[in-house]
């Protein structure tokens with residue numbers, strides 16, 4: 341039985357680089373449409389716009405700016421098409437022992453990663469509920485399920501997103517909307533550029549698969565959760581970390 345009635349259009353937050361870009365490329369590669377947004381475009385978003393023409397759109401938007409998010413979702417629905425999938429991927433971190441973290445840095449991590457994601461999900465969900473169809477995938481992290489030094493606000497946010505996922509799966513299931521989360525382990529992207537090599541070696545040593553993760557290790561799992569094959573999967577967290585947390 342197929343439940344998808346609309347042509348797939350997925351909104352990807354933070355689609356300009358890293359995992360968000362990788363997810364966009366997998367969806368485009370299988371013939372679907374993507375709207376990616378972040379604070380600024382990249383060479384890769386320009387490339388995708390040229391390569392995929394009308395199937396790829398990039399918009400600028402800051403996850404911490406709620407009125408701008410509301411406008412962005414309205415614009416997509418009005419000018420591009422009905423959003424069938426949402427990938428809450430955009431994120432940032434500030435790593436430091438909690439006692440040394442400035443108050444503004446803590447607020448920023450919460451505002452972007454948690455409040456921004458909740459607000460974006462709320463805006464998109466309004467439309468999905470009316471159409472009785474939707475797929476929501478939120479990128480959390482292994483830090484949301486295990487403790488790592490220096491990541492208290494980020495870990496709090498990532499654990500919070502798992503709570504959001506479970507609550508929304510219950511709220512939205514009756515409208516044929518699935519809500520799932522993916523917890524990547526370490527992936528080689530800009531976000532972890534500054535990680536010290538000693539720390540990276542330690543992660544790799546503790547990973548049964550014996551290597552750091554790549555964007556491609558995670559993007560296909562997200563694409564699966566957005567696909568019709570995952571139509572009966574909801575409220576779940578898939579950890580994609582090479583076995584690090586097993």
Ligand SMILES: NC(=O)c1ccc[n+]([C@@H]2O[C@H](COP(=O)([O-])OP(=O)(O)OC[C@H]3O[C@@H](n4cnc5c(N)ncnc54)[C@H](OP(=O)(O)O)[C@@H]3O)[C@@H](O)[C@H]2O)c1
Nearest residue numbers: 354356357358359378379380402403431481526527529531
């Ligand atoms: N890399 C890892 O090891 C790892 C592990 C576990 C989980 N994750 C999670 O995976 C997701 C993607 O991370 P990544 O590694 O791909 O990071 P990344 O390479 O740093 O990319 C982050 C993306 O988010 C966008 N972004 C950041 N702040 C934003 C804001 N305020 N508003 C809108 N967009 C914003 C960035 O674009 P702009 O800067 O142009 O806005 C960029 O497109 C995040 O949720 C992260 O927490 C990453």
